[in-house]
Amino acid sequence: MKALIIAAGKGERLELVNSTKVLERFLGFSLLERVILSTREAGVKEFYIVIGHRGDEVVTALGDGTRFGVHINYIKNEQWEKGNGHSVLAAKDKLEHERFFLLMGDHLFDSNILKLLSETEFSGGCLVCTEKNLSKIFDLPEAMKVLVEDSHIRAIGKDIGKFNAVDCGIFLCTGEIFDAIEKSIANGRDELFQAIALLAKRDRAKAFDISSSFWFDIDTPRNLNEAKKRMLKSLTSRDDGVVSRLLNRKISTRISSRLVNRNISPNAISWMVFFIGVLAASLFLSGEYLFIALGGLIVQLVSILDGCDGEIAKLKFLRSRYGALLDSVLDRYVDALLIACLTYGYWHIVGDGLLWLVGLAALMGSLGISYTRARYESAFASPIPVGRSIPATRDVRLFIIMLGALLNQVFVTLAILAILTNAEVIRRMINWKKSG
Template sequence: MVKALIIAAGRGNRLRPYTDERPKSLVPLLGLRLIERVILSAKEAGIREFVVVTGYRGEEVRAFLGDGGRYGVAIEYVENRLWRRGNGTSVYEARGLLNGRFILLMSDHIFNPEILSELKRCEPGERECILCVDTCMEDVVDLDEATKVRVVGDRIVDIGKDLRDFNGVDTGIFLCTPYLFEVLERNIQAGRCSLTESMRDLAGEGGLRALPIDDGDYWLDVDTPESLRAAEKLLLFKASKHALATRALYRYLNTPLTRLFALTPITPNQVTLLSLLAAVASSLLFIYHHPLPAGLLALLSSVLDGVDGKLARIKHMKTTYGGIFDSFVDLYEDLAVFFGMAYYGYVETLDPLLWFLAFLALTGTIAVSVPAGISTPTRRYWVSLSKLYRCFPFKSRRGEVDRWVVECSPASKDMRYLWIFVGSTLGQVVATLWAVAVVTNLMAVYRLLRAKLTTEHLSMAEIEEYLEKIYAK
């Protein structure tokens, strides 16, 4: 089991006024302290043992994090009294607790756990360190202050803040071997106490390997109030699953709500419950013939439905149960809203066929992604129709049209509730019910037929290959 060393000793002058009252690693960001984010991100990448080096106001860090039990990890502490001399001394002080290879992290960097998952799989040589390098550099907030690197092949040949000729940036995420302590010792004795100075020595020996991070991976060094705000934006944006045009409205609506909830102790599952309450309230308002607020609450319900998952990702509170609970509640929300809409229309017309329409709408929304079991020679799969009908996506323009039809249709919950909101605002509750019922069922039949056409020419091996693309990571 590889340990992670987190250095959290520095003063954080540049992050004032946030660091006036507390050490930098305890600065809050969307409801979690910076160092909590580092620990929870590393935990997501499978790391369970931590060594935290404290310095400035170290007792506060220690009191806050405790033994790590409430995060489900184990934390050991090392105090570095010489922290003012440079961050190399903080790494060096931890040498007694680290015998094998270890991850080295900065307490003030936020990062995508995927970066660490990949780094963990690397095998450094005995006298080697591996540094995750951002070679894209587009999103680096404060390039002037960043530590740059020059990479040739897979080697970092030079590293430093003032490098002129560079092609990457140091993300502060390392995989090290105890050999690093030898290099640090040499340098500290010579008065060169920053980590970068020792890394430059390693680079000179050919012992610093670069691991470029993927384009989609994010990281950020929280060094100034500006970068703290940038970090907030980054997390809120990266926590959105979709980045499609039609979802822009929803992102616009649920981002401020997510930000708000993140600052409170409200859990994602409680947000899911709020979403259900909004749907039930919407249903009652339809029943009592107030279509306008009813439509608004239906919209709110679907906005909240996007907040729960986002909040869970941002606050590292994702659970298996949360995902199930969300799918479960979705069903009952549809039940409530469709019943309310049908009742609204029924009171006006007394036509029982309206109930059939509502039944059809409910069934159609389920049918568009009805699950089915598929058994291949090596595995069993459970796949939804919404995944399966795309076995062979259309190419070119037809594919684009197809994508837009799916994007804007009431097959997805957020679009469905947007239709309901707009329809109710226009006073067209029954027409909206008609539209949802007809469109979802037509789409369901279309998907079914396409699943037939695409799968009937495929061998089981080809179907398995397609499914593995979806299900294997």
């Protein structure tokens, strides 16, 4: 699969003086770099970029694509001041016999959209990604509106009276799009949406809903700020517990938005969080309240920072299986150290042997939560189901440790951890047995 990116326009509404729109910086990368890297994540290695306004700056900034692990071909559109249909048509000689993604240089999106799009049955013409949740649209009056009936596009345009979706600026096309543009231009209509309307009349343009995925069209400074907020919000994980959703992510994403501009890798963050966790565990060893309370606060810091490595990996396009493995292994060591040191420190003060039994149960349950998840995903080759469960995720466990440390209730804390974690492990095993 190849990709055609339109980056020829002037982008006057973004009000830039010293930069062209697609080269505007956005969380560590330019807009155009983000489009390229998101598309690369979907397996695309061959790019055609149509340039026009200040096109030399785009070529200088991106080069031949080697540093992104792709190959970039540039196509000059001498008529870039006209409708964007001319920019698409400029690539006809290169792609008229291909099936390709058509993307806008100022539209950000999750790479999973292209993965799903490429897997969709498609007989030809144009698949148009649409958003049917109109409440998500930041600037609806300026959006390209679409009327969709059973995946068929019945009308498209900014000023159509009846609509139930908007065009997201992401397309899967065949060479038919070029013929439609040529016929549309011959009739005095040189915008891409007008060619799509022509295809729709022949039932060769269909809608592909992406309402559950992140995407954003950036046109103005307000759009740019809102896009940053939404992209950071999209970094949440399906596995986030209640503490992560209500507290941790609100802080960690702000930290990550600043770290993304630094030369720091996700793995380096994983190691940093690990050593902070070791520091917290070492404070528990004394058994004295002041050190236990301080350790508890640091534990909550660990819980917050624990999300930053994954967030940076997503923002910097550095996700890897090794990185996920390293993070998981280091987390398990920290979990074990926290419970072991908390148990030992308090036992050293009170001398109650029952603490060891409760601490051992808490440790077994905490590790059991992680182990059952890993074994499920290995055995069933799918993510662990998300649904009703006992709150025993790592963010919840660390929050309980923090509260228990501040309240100086170590025994109660360990007992709660033991009950919650082991009960959740048992619940999982019973449910999974029923499902086969």
